[in-house]
Amino acid sequence: MQTAHISVSIVIPAQNERDNLEPLIGEIRQAMDGQFEYELICVDDGSTDDSVAILTRIKQDFPRLRVLRHEQGVGQSFAVLSGVRHGRGDWLVILDGDGQNDPADIPGLLHELMGRNEADPALVGLIGHRVNRRDDWVKRLSSRVANSFRDLLLRDGIPDTGCGLKALKRECYLALPCFNHMHRYIPALIQAYGGKMASYPVNHRPRQAGTSKYGVWNRLWVGLVDVIGVCWLLRRAKVVQVREQLD
Numbered sequence: 001m002q003t004a005h006i007s008v009s010i011v012i013p014a015q016n017e018r019d020n021l022e023p024l025i026g027e028i029r030q031a032m033d034g035q036f037e038y039e040l041i042c043v044d045d046g047s048t049d050d051s052v053a054i055l056t057r058i059k060q061d062f063p064r065l066r067v068l069r070h071e072q073g074v075g076q077s078f079a080v081l082s083g084v085r086h087g088r089g090d091w092l093v094i095l096d097g098d099g100q101n102d103p104a105d106i107p108g109l110l111h112e113l114m115g116r117n118e119a120d121p122a123l124v125g126l127i128g129h130r131v132n133r134r135d136d137w138v139k140r141l142s143s144r145v146a147n148s149f150r151d152l153l154l155r156d157g158i159p160d161t162g163c164g165l166k167a168l169k170r171e172c173y174l175a176l177p178c179f180n181h182m183h184r185y186i187p188a189l190i191q192a193y194g195g196k197m198a199s200y201p202v203n204h205r206p207r208q209a210g211t212s213k214y215g216v217w218n219r220l221w222v223g224l225v226d227v228i229g230v231c232w233l234l235r236r237a238k239v240v241q242v243r244e245q246l247d
Contacts, residue, residue, distance in 0.1 A: 005037060006037055006039050006087075006088040006089045007036050007037045007089055008037070008092070008110065009038070009039050009041060009084070009088060009089035009091070010028065010039070010092075010093045010094075010106070011043065011080055011083030011084055012040070012041070012043065012083070012094075013076050013094075013096070013097060014044060014079075014097025014098075015046060015047050015051075015079075015097075016049045016051065017097040017098060017099075018049045020097060020098055020099040020207075020208065020209050021042065021054055021097065022054060022058060023099065023208075024097065025042075025058055025062070025065065027102075027103040027104070028040060029064075030104075031106050031107055032106060032107065035107045036107070036110065039064050039065075039089060040066070041065075041066045041067075041068060041083040041086060042055050042066070042067050042083075043068045043070070043079040043082050043083045044067065044068065045070045045074060045078075052067065052069055055067045068082055068086060075180050076181075077178070077180055077182045077183045080183055084173050085174070090170060090171075091114070091168075092166075092168055093106055093109070093110065093166070094164065094166045094167075094183075095164050095166075096164035098207050099205065099207065099209075100204055100205050101163075101202070101204070102165075102202065102203035102205060105128065105203055106167075109128070109200055109202070112126060112200060113125065113167050113168070116198070117169075120196070123196045123197070124168050124172045124196065124197070125166060125167060125168025125169065125172065125186070125187075125190060125195070125196075126167050126168070126197065126198055126200040127158060127160070127163055127165070127166045127186065127197055127198075127200065128160065128165035128166065128200055128201075128202035129163060129199040129200060129201050129202065130202060130203075130204035131201050131202075133204055156197075158187040158188075159199055160199065161185065161188075163204075164183075165202055166186060168186070168190070168197065172193075173186075175193060176190070176193065177189070177233065179229075184226070185226070188230060188234060189230075189234075192233075192237040192239075
């Protein structure tokens with residue numbers, strides 16, 4: 001029997017999120033079943049809990065689920081990249097494994113992106129804008145400072161690059177340079193290589209279980225250092241247009 005073409009690859013990077021994975025996957029199924037031909041790729045980034053065992057059990061009754069595992073934790077950006085490289089969909093959706101992104105937003109995000117891309121092929125992605133942040137004040141403050149500094153230097157026009165929920169063409173993601181923390185700079189990188197991303201209002205929820213992997217150091221100070229490196233990279237990026245001469 002011929003396998004249906006996969007339209008959308010959903011990638012979830014996760015580390016030690018055992019109590020969030022099953023309810024999150026259930027919500028994704030509720031939102032996506034009957035809407036798109038999709039696959040769900042969970043990338044376990046070196047978890048020390050039983051996340052992989054839980055994912056393996058879920059997979060038995062949910063053949064759309066694919067489980068990848070890093071033997072050692074290498075960080076969110078490389079976990080996402082592993083999932084994207086193994087994906088088969090034309091379109092890519094990325095969301096965090098902590099359950100704070102709302103899967104109910106995914107179909108609307110995809111329909112909006114596909115419609116806008118048809119009208120403007122340069123617009124290859126949308127990133128969520130969390131209009132009702134449900135983080136504590138430390139995370140909100142550090143994100144606000146980092147976003148302001150990033151916008152001052154990168155000027156990508158995106159109000160909330162820290163949102164984990166994104167949708168874009170998978171081939172465009174694969175064409176980007178890869179480095180640690182690059183997931184925070186997807187809009188600027190896309191723009192540097194000739195594409196466009198826009199923001200899309202999404203829901204945001206408080207974490208129900210587990211602990212955040214980000215604190216003041218790796219959310220604020222590391223981000224401030226990273227943006228300098230990204231500026232350096234973007235200044236050296238070039239969009240090359242090639243036309244074959246036939247005559």
